[in-house]
Amino acid sequence: MSGCCAAGREPAALAPQKELLYNALLPYAARLEPESARLLSAIRCGLGRAVVLRELWPGALFWTRRLSTYLRLYGRKFSKDDHVLFIKLVYELVTIPRLEISMMQGFARLLINLLKKKELLSRDDLELPWRPLYNLYERILYSKTEHLGLNWFPNSIESVLKMLVKSCRPYFRESSTQEMLEEWRPLLCPFDVTMQKAIGYLELFLPTLLPPESHHKGFKLWFNELMDLWMSVQNLPGWEGNLVNLFARLASDNIGYIDWDPYIPTIFTRILRSLNLPVGSGQVMTSRSLSSAYDIGHVVLWVSSMLGGPSKKAQKHLNALFDSIASFFHPSNNGRWLVKLMKLLQRLPASVVRRLHRERYKKPSWMTPVLESHKLTEKDITDFVECMKQPVLLAMFSKTGSLDAAQALQNLALMRPELVIPPVLEKTYPAMETLTEPHQLTATLSCMIAVARSLVSGGPYYLEGPIHVLPLLMRALPGVDPNDFSKCMITFQFIATFSTLVPLVDCSSALQERSDLTEVERELCSASAEFEDFVLQFMDKYGSDIKYLEIKEDH
Template sequence: MSMDSGYGWTSFPEEHEHGFRLWLDKLLQLWENSHSLPLWENNLVWLFARLAQNNIGYINWDPYIPTMFTRLLRSFNLPTTSGKVHVTRLGSTYDSTAAVNWVAAMLGGNSCCQTYVSSLFKTVESFYHPSNNGRWVTKLQRILSKLPAEVVRRVHRERYRPPSWDTPVPASHRLTDDDITEFVKSMQTVVLLAMFGKGGSTGAAGALQSLALLRPELIVPPVLERLYQSLETVTEPHRLTAALHCVVAVSRSLVKGGSYFPEGQSHVIPLLTSCLPGIDPNDTKKCMVTLQFIKKCALQQQD
């Protein structure tokens, strides 16, 4: 039986004793005892991620969370000295995207997952600094953009999506407002650092867009502050382009305002006026992102 056909055994709460409980402990033990990055580890992590997403609140993952975060951190292949980067053999077999799905499903309730999320981003914070660059940037940017997006999907599933055939999330394990706030705060520092990274601002912009949907009052003001600072300097045009790119990402939360960030709309007109010099035919990239910001603001006003 293929792994895809076996996914049917990862859901249906009333059938747990005849489904994943028959094999989960054995596979987790196999995974924990494998330290040489086998080729099949990625398949197992994807299976665990799918299982966690389909059974939020029905499995206690806490005993395995330390191992999972250790493996995730190791997969980044971060340098430990000032010399050359040590690349672990077969390090690419561990897909951080699967781990992100797994982490998003474990948040909430009485889980210790958020503690490890906060510790993870504090550990790798210096690698998001604009002066830092290396082969690890791609993986760090990927987890930066994908983890908030997965949390947004989970919040939508638990609070806004119409009833479906998906396994219902118990009320005791749904993400609370405090859970969401703590998650956003744990990522806020690294996302703001990544805005001006050498690897580009795409990953940071994606993360800011998702985080601003969750807590605009925590994300939008520091992004605007960095844009205003970039508008005042003429010696670093690349910072203005990156800041505009990120403001475009949070434009919906900025223009809509809402109960969490009602003062957002008061920034729109001053920003549009200040950004007009960005329409510069000598700098195509800056010109395009400026026009994109103007378009986004206009479209959001129409909605």
């Protein structure tokens, strides 16, 4: 590394990769520029000198820790050239043969941090070999001497190595896919224990972020082979979940470039089977080990990546899936399968929201964009929300709690508030009037807190949303009951949330001063006159209760 040579440059003149924006708000912000420049220059020189002298300890270890501190304090406040040089240097340090494990873990965590922001470095800027990581992974995870007590590896080493491979994977060479297949294809025997090892390696190492013009060197080399293998097995092998994870990542990274339609019926059938739901009057359940169960995070990523497109086939099968499992969300049902169902309900809308953000608002980068013909349309979003609305409303009163349903409603309301918020309001108003069902009140209030932002912002889809704020606040006042602590706390959270989102100001005078107000705005200004009454009534009636609760919590 040209550490000492780079120190002769003027660091302030170089465009930084990504600074911490909050540093500019500090009272001593003016002193940070020369301070960071001095520290970066010292790190360059010190790290370069330690490597040239082959001084791993204390030299390289000390300066890599200083670099980690620099990243925490100033962000990636260095040029792209420095960024690439740091990554290549630390990569070489990590892959030193037979390096001490604790030292390797420290270098690996620093490299993961340097590679964290993928949008800062494209494949043209950085290229990393895959085989040194494979040799490192093979040596540690499949050690032939650890079980004999000749080596000892900490429990965290596997997660660190997997995260390291995932961080480096986007920058593997185009030829790496073919090399990996030549290395691991001989192990692909469904009747041998080597199958699990081979599929695990393929899931972890295969790059899926190649540009469209390089797809013939990427997933097209293995997609049909592995998909046929997955569709041919029916005996729930342990490696089936690894294949699902690989296909989910492939679908997410290449939305619109793969035709999933021929496989969609089988995909949704397998997803339904993996939920392990009781069937029939005898409540028969298929015995499935945890190793063969699908990871819900990858399932929702796969499903959300297949939505849209000209055929709309994925949405049709998603409708059928939720129609078949909707009754399991009823509050009277309970079982170990309910946890997985609630995770599916909570994570799927969040995954679709992330995809929408990527398509419409995220700044374009070198990563493969969503194909124009497969971007989600307004009708696609409406169909998806309608599909999930009924199960989510049933799950509001689930025995496992209302948190998962509230998070699902929050994401659904971000997409289509006019479809989600009215039925929640229909359940909330009656719950506020009754005193005999506190569970119903706490569940509906937690869901209203989740959709509060979509409610008060109004917007073109749900203009009348802000009108409900004051009636909800007034009806929530009886919920401040020190004898029911959970109901009291959720009521305080409800009032605090809306009070934070909405300024409590009397705007009734605007009715005489402005003539350009809409009907909704006139109604809001008229209702705002009651805000002062609400605050006074709240403090007069419940000020002593609040003090009592504070004393109770202290004790």
